Amino acid sequence: MTLHDRLRYAFTALRGARLRTGLMLLAMAIGVAAVVVLSALGEGARRYVIGEFSSLGTHLLIVLPGRNETTGGAPPLVSETPRDLSLDDAEALKRSRHVRLVAPINVGAATVSFGGRDRDGVIMGATHELYEVRHFKMGQGRFLPPGDVHHPQPVAVLGARLRRELFGSQPALGARIRIGDRRFHVIGVLQEQGQSLGMNTDDLAIIPVTAAQSLFNVTSLFRILVEAPAREAIEPARRHIIATLRARHDGEEDVTVITQESVLATFDRILGALTMTVAGIAAISLVVAGVLIMNVMLVAVAQRTAEIGLLKALGAPARVIQRLFLTEAALLSLLGAAIGLALGQAATLLLRQLYPALPFGAPLWAIAAAVLVALVTGLAFGVLPARRASRLDPVQALARR
Amino acid sequence: MIARDFIRLTVGSVIAQRLRSFLTALGIAIGITAVVLLTAIGEGIHRYVLNEFTQFGTNLVAVQPGRSTTMGASVGAFGNTRPLTLEDAAALKRLPRVVNVEPVIAGNALVEAGGRQRRTNVYGVGSAFPEVFNFSVAGGRFLPPDDPRAARAFAVLGSQLRRELFGDANPLGQTLRVGGDRYRIIGVMDSKGQVLGFDVDDTVYIPAAKALDLFARDGLMEIDVLYQAGANVDEIVEGVRRVLSARHGREDFTLVTQQQMLEVLGSVLDVLTFAVGALGGISLLVGGVGIFTIMTIAVRERTPEIGLLRALGARQGQVLALFLGEATVLAAIGGLGGLLLGLGIAWLLGVALPALPVHITWSYVASAELIAAAVGLVAGVWPARRAARLDPVEALRTE
Numbered sequence: 001m002t003l004h005d006r007l008r009y010a011f012t013a014l015r016g017a018r019l020r021t022g023l024m025l026l027a028m029a030i031g032v033a034a035v036v037v038l039s040a041l042g043e044g045a046r047r048y049v050i051g052e053f054s055s056l057g058t059h060l061l062i063v064l065p066g067r068n069e070t071t072g073g074a075p076p077l078v079s080e081t082p083r084d085l086s087l088d089d090a091e092a093l094k095r096s097r098h099v100r101l102v103a104p105i106n107v108g109a110a111t112v113s114f115g116g117r118d119r120d121g122v123i124m125g126a127t128h129e130l131y132e133v134r135h136f137k138m139g140q141g142r143f144l145p146p147g148d149v150h151h152p153q154p155v156a157v158l159g160a161r162l163r164r165e166l167f168g169s170q171p172a173l174g175a176r177i178r179i180g181d182r183r184f185h186v187i188g189v190l191q192e193q194g195q196s197l198g199m200n201t202d203d204l205a206i207i208p209v210t211a212a213q214s215l216f217n218v219t220s221l222f223r224i225l226v227e228a229p230a231r232e233a234i235e236p237a238r239r240h241i242i243a244t245l246r247a248r249h250d251g252e253e254d255v256t257v258i259t260q261e262s263v264l265a266t267f268d269r270i271l272g273a274l275t276m277t278v279a280g281i282a283a284i285s286l287v288v289a290g291v292l293i294m295n296v297m298l299v300a301v302a303q304r305t306a307e308i309g310l311l312k313a314l315g316a317p318a319r320v321i322q323r324l325f326l327t328e329a330a331l332l333s334l335l336g337a338a339i340g341l342a343l344g345q346a347a348t349l350l351l352r353q354l355y356p357a358l359p360f361g362a363p364l365w366a367i368a369a370a371v372l373v374a375l376v377t378g379l380a381f382g383v384l385p386a387r388r389a390s391r392l393d394p395v396q397a398l399a400r401r
Numbered sequence: 402m403i404a405r406d407f408i409r410l411t412v413g414s415v416i417a418q419r420l421r422s423f424l425t426a427l428g429i430a431i432g433i434t435a436v437v438l439l440t441a442i443g444e445g446i447h448r449y450v451l452n453e454f455t456q457f458g459t460n461l462v463a464v465q466p467g468r469s470t471t472m473g474a475s476v477g478a479f480g481n482t483r484p485l486t487l488e489d490a491a492a493l494k495r496l497p498r499v500v501n502v503e504p505v506i507a508g509n510a511l512v513e514a515g516g517r518q519r520r521t522n523v524y525g526v527g528s529a530f531p532e533v534f535n536f537s538v539a540g541g542r543f544l545p546p547d548d549p550r551a552a553r554a555f556a557v558l559g560s561q562l563r564r565e566l567f568g569d570a571n572p573l574g575q576t577l578r579v580g581g582d583r584y585r586i587i588g589v590m591d592s593k594g595q596v597l598g599f600d601v602d603d604t605v606y607i608p609a610a611k612a613l614d615l616f617a618r619d620g621l622m623e624i625d626v627l628y629q630a631g632a633n634v635d636e637i638v639e640g641v642r643r644v645l646s647a648r649h650g651r652e653d654f655t656l657v658t659q660q661q662m663l664e665v666l667g668s669v670l671d672v673l674t675f676a677v678g679a680l681g682g683i684s685l686l687v688g689g690v691g692i693f694t695i696m697t698i699a700v701r702e703r704t705p706e707i708g709l710l711r712a713l714g715a716r717q718g719q720v721l722a723l724f725l726g727e728a729t730v731l732a733a734i735g736g737l738g739g740l741l742l743g744l745g746i747a748w749l750l751g752v753a754l755p756a757l758p759v760h761i762t763w764s765y766v767a768s769a770e771l772i773a774a775a776v777g778l779v780a781g782v783w784p785a786r787r788a789a790r791l792d793p794v795e796a797l798r799t800e
Contacts, residue, residue, distance in 0.1 A: 023694040027687045034683045066509030067520045068603065080508035080616035082580030109467025109481045111653070120468035120653070216481060217619055252511060254520065278680065284435045285684035288428045292691040295424035299698050 010328040017300070021332070024293055028336020028378070029343060031286035032370045036344025038282045039366030040351070042275025047359045049271060053264050059100075059234055060133070060260035063093075063224040063241060067256045083249055084220035087149055087209065092244050093226060098237040101227040103129040104149075106212040110180040112205050114166045121162050121205045123179060125212020133225050136201070141173045141188030144208055152208030156184035160192040161202035179205060180215050234259055279366050283373055290377030293332055297325060297385035308389050309397025318390035325386035326379060333378025337371045411726040415734075418699075425695045426735035428688035429776065433739025433769050434746070435681035440765040441747045443674030445758030450670060454663060457534050460500075461659040462637055464493070464624040464645065468655055483653045484620020487549040487610060489645060490527070493624060496640045498632040501529035503625040504609040508616050512605055514566045514577040514586075521562055522604040523579055525612020531590075533627045536601075541573045541588030544608055552608035556584035560592040561602035579607060580615050634658055678765065682772070688735065689776040696728050696784035707788050708796025717789040724785030725778060732777025736770045 014021045065085040090104040106125030111118050128146040130136070136143065143157055156177060163172045163186075175186045184207060193201045213219060228237040238257050246253050301308070311321060344362065351360045415422045467481045487504055494502045506525035511518055528546035531538060544555055556577050563572050572586045584607060593601050609621065628637045638656055646652050700707070707720060744761065751759045 019697060020694060023690055023697070027690040027694075030683065030687050030690070038680070068509065068522065080506060080612075080618060082508075082510045082615050084617075109653075219617065254509075254511065281435065281439065281677070281680045282683055284431060284681065285687045288431050288684045288687040288691065291424055291428045291431070292687070292694060295421060295428075295691065296694060296698070298424070299421060299695075303702075 006324060006327045007331070009324055010331050013300075013304075013328055014331065020296055024289075024296055024332050025336045025339055027289040027292050028286070028333055028374055029340035031282070031289045032337045032340025032374055033344040033347065034282040034285055035279050035366060035370040035373075036341060036362045037347045037351075039275055039279040040344070040348040040360045040362040042271065042278050043363045043366070044351075044358045044360035046268065046271035046275060047361075048357070049267050050264060051359070053260065053267065058260075059228040059231055061226040061228065061234065061237055061241065062258045062260070063226060063245075064222075064256050064258070065220060065254070067254055081220065081254060083252070083254055085224060085245075085255065086219065086221065087213075089245055089248055090221065090224050091149075092248060093224065093241055096237070096240045096244075098228055098233040098240050099226055100229040101129045101133050101225075103127055103133045103225040103227075104209050104221045105130065105223045105225060106209055106216070106218070107222050108212065108216040108218075110215065112162065112166065112177055112179050114175060114177045117166055119162060119165050121159075121179075121203055123212060123215070124204050124206045125209035125215075126206050127209055130206075130225070133227050137191040137193075139189045139191040141186070143188055144206065145187075149208065149210055152210040154182065154184045154211065155187045155208070157188040157190060157206040158186060159190050159200075159202040159204040161200075162205060163189045179207065182211070182215055184211075234261060275363075275366075279369070283370070286370070286373050286377055289336070289374070290333075290381040293329055293378055294381030294384060297329055297382055298388070301325070301385050301389045304389075305392060305397045308392050309394050309399075312392065312394035313398060321390040322386040325389050326382050329378045329382025329386070330375065333374045334371075336378075337374040340374070341367065341371070407722065407726065410723055411730050414699075414703075414727055415730055421695060422731060422734075425691055425731050426738060428691040429685065429732050429735025429773050430739035430742060432681065432685035432688045433736050433773050434743040435684055436678050436769045436772075437740060437743025437761075437766055438746055438750075439681045440674055440678040440769075441743070441759050441761045442750075442757070443670075443677045444762045444765070445760040447667075447670040447674055448760050449758040450666060451663065454659070454666065457659070458627065459659050459663065460628050460630055460632070461533070462626045462628065462634070462641060463657045463659075464489075464626065464641060465622070465655045465657070466620055466653070468653060481620065481653075483649050484618075485624055485645075485654065486620060487613075489648060490621070490624045491549070492644050492648060493626055493641055496626075496637070496644060498629045498637065499626055499640075500629055501533055501627045503527050503529050503533040503627070504621045505623040505625060506609055506612040506616065506618065506621055508612060510580040510615065512562070512566070512577060512579050514572070514575060515570070517566050519562065519565050523612065523615070524604055524606050525609040525615075526606050527609055529627070530606065533625055536593060537591045539589045539591045541586075543588050544606065547608060549608075549610040552610040554582065554584045554611060555587045555608065557588040557590060557606040558586060559590050559602040559604035559606075562605055563589050565603075577605070579605060582611070582615065584611075634660055674765075678769075685772065685776055688732075689780040692728055692731055692777055692780035693784065695731075696724065696781050697787075699727075700724065700784045700788045703788075704791060704796045707791050708793050708798075711791070711793035712797060721785045721789040724788045725781045728781025728785065729774055729777040732773045732780070733770070736773030739773070740766060740770060 063085065065081040087104055090102050093099055093102045104127060108123050109120060110123045112121045113119070126144060127149055128144050131143040139160060141157075144155060145153065147153070156179065158166070158172065166172070166177065167175065172186050172189055176183055177186055178184075190201055190204070207215070209221070226237060226241060228234045238259060241257055242253060242255070245255050308321060348360050348362060464485065466483070466485045490502045490504045493499060504525070504527050508523040508525070509520065510523045512521050512523070526544065528544050530536065531543050538557075539560065541557070543557055545553070547553055556579065558566070558572060566572070566577075567575070572589060575586050577584050577586050590606070607615075613619070626637065626641060638658060641656060642652065645654055710720060747759050747761055750757060
């Protein structure tokens with residue numbers, strides 16, 4: 001009996017019981033489609049987050065004041081330190097070929113007012129370098145000008161929504177606004193960006209870093225963003241930052257340096273694990289579908305006793321009969337998986353149409369795993385019925401109607 | 402047909418095809434096991450997170466400087482034009498039904514004692530800290546209620562910092578340097594572990610006024626207001642808002658009540674648990690397809706039997722009920738098996754991995770069992786109707 005014969009036999013058997021075959025295919029398809037769609041969702045979320053992080057800048061290192069010695073503890077994200085991370089520290093970091101750009105930052109909350117309107121905004125003190133580090137895009141005007149940070153001009157750049165709320169339809173460029181108790185000229189408006197990792201740049205007002213320090217009466221910087229020129233320069237840049245700041249801080253290492261890569265890797269791990277879990281849960285239904293295939297095959301063996309008896313009487317050895325039934329189970333699983341894949345991909349496409357912002361797409365490993373699990377369960381659960389069929393006694397089988 | 406006959410006939414046909422029934426029930430059982438286990442884990446995590454929060458007590462209102470929040474934290478903690486002061490805190494304490502107030506400044510500095518150094522968290526707090534946050538003192542006492550303008554230089558150590566600096570030696574009465582200033586150690590706190598990612602054991606507590614000087618700040622990061630149990634939260638919030646608005650001339654602060662936090666968290670976690678359970682429900686759907694398939698096959702096999710029943714005067718409704726009953730019994734048996742299996746694995750998990758919080762919610766368990774029976778009913782309807790509509794004469798002839 002050739003493979004071709006076996007396949008034809010299996011197809012005929014499956015076509016003979018249409019409803020039953022259809023239901024088994026449906027069961028398999030539900031399982032595979034569930035795995036595909038859920039892993040596509042997880043993968044979409046993962047790619048989205050990684051894309052967001054990458055849009056923050058490339059080859060980024062973040063310097064924060066303070067350091068904890070607890071191993072595995074969280075970095076001091078919201079902390080004051082006795083020794084400031086100063087503007088001069090930031091300046092000093094530039095003197096290395098492993099550092100391309102240095103952008104010191106301050107943040108705080110203050111009231112922004114114009115023409116009798118008050119808005120509470122997030123104020124960011126920054127320098128010209130931040131424009132390049134954060135990949136900002138201007139809607140109108142220009143960003144903070146380059147120049148001596150210690151002699152800031154009273155200029156401000158507004159986020160798109162803050163501008164709308166303060167000015168409505170009036171022109172904003174060149175207007176004089178008040179932030180806290182100081183006056184600033186509006187020289188630019190950022191392009192609308194929306195949420196980006198919990199930081200909404202649309203509500204920001206960006207002013208020179210020194211102006212922010214005197215506005216909030218602080219001397220320390222909140223963060224220093226450092227951009228390395230290339231990926232392989234990140235590690236030397238980290239060493240350079242720590243060495244430089246230690247030398248400037250009387251030999252004390254009192255800063256924490258986080259690399260963008262490590263943050264990315266952490267998120268990647270967490271979201272990857274989540275996707276795996278969700279897909280795994282969906283895969284349980286594949287096992288259920290396998291059990292169903294086994295059950296129906298067993299029923300089929302009982303119903304096709306006469307047929308099996310005839311095959312054996314014609315001299316088909318037990319091995320061939322086993323293979324016949326296994327082929328049938330494998331065909332069922334594969335066809336079911338194919339239908340499930342088609343359904344899953346269609347649903348994924350639909351999701352993409354509905355939420356174009358999220359890059360949904362089932363990862364290859366999930367598709368491969370789903371098909372493989374479907375095939376393996378189909379075959380594994382097909383073994384018992386096949387063995388049962390091959391063990392029938394031909395005389396008995398033929399005698400039974 | 403009386404109830405006893407009905408039960409005998411349905412259960413009898415389930416038992417007659419033992420292997421087939423077992424496998425059909427197994428499909429449902431796997432689905433139910435998944436639902437029970439997943440919801441148990443989801444619920445366990447839910448409780449764990451809420452416990453983490455409620456260990457601070459639930460009668461808290463947090464006041465943060467500035468009105469803008471990003472990433473769930475107030476930006477005003479980093480810098481603002483109208484700081485929250487120790488005087489603000491003192492004013493809030495005079496409100497009715499406020500038990501205590503607690504100024505907080507979080508920082509990070511080098512701590513030295515007994516020839517050892519360690520970079521660690523420094524919290525500037527008031528004397529009410531243990532009461533407000535449900536912490537307890539292991540030895541000595543906590544910071545005394547000094548006048549903020551003349552706070553004495555006392556310090557209290559977290560349990561891990563004490564171990565790192567002093568080992569087994571008694572730290573009480575020793576001097577400690579924080580950022581160059583000298584403090585006398587007057588107490589050691591009990592171990593509390595990681596609380597929501599903050600390490601409160603690797604910490605030194607100093608008076609808030611001293612921390613303001615140390616970090617050269619003019620404002621607090623947060624004021625926590627503890628109110629009497631049973632007091633109306635809205636009244637407290639209103640009082641805090643009135644007092645601070647009067648002092649600052651405008652509302653330039655953010656109020657967050659612990660109860661709001663808990664409600665938001667609770668609803669998010671509920672959605673999560675439900676979603677995870679629903680994922681497990683996909684396999685129930687497949688199990689339902691299994692029941693449908695097997696029942697269809699059974700109707701076809703038992704056509705003569707149905708014909709005989711009809712010929713003996715069984716009404717269509719009775720035949721329908723028989724097959725529906727059979728499908729439901731199959732599903733219910735599978736559901737019960739799944740429940741036992743799920744509960745067993747959940748119990749095992751609880752024993753083997755005490756770190757993984759598992760909590761069985763009976764409402765979920767009961768609804769899972771009901772869903773299983775419902776799946777059986779729905780999946781059985783079409784085959785049962787087919788059975789009931791058979792023409793008795795035709796059916797008898799099928800032999």
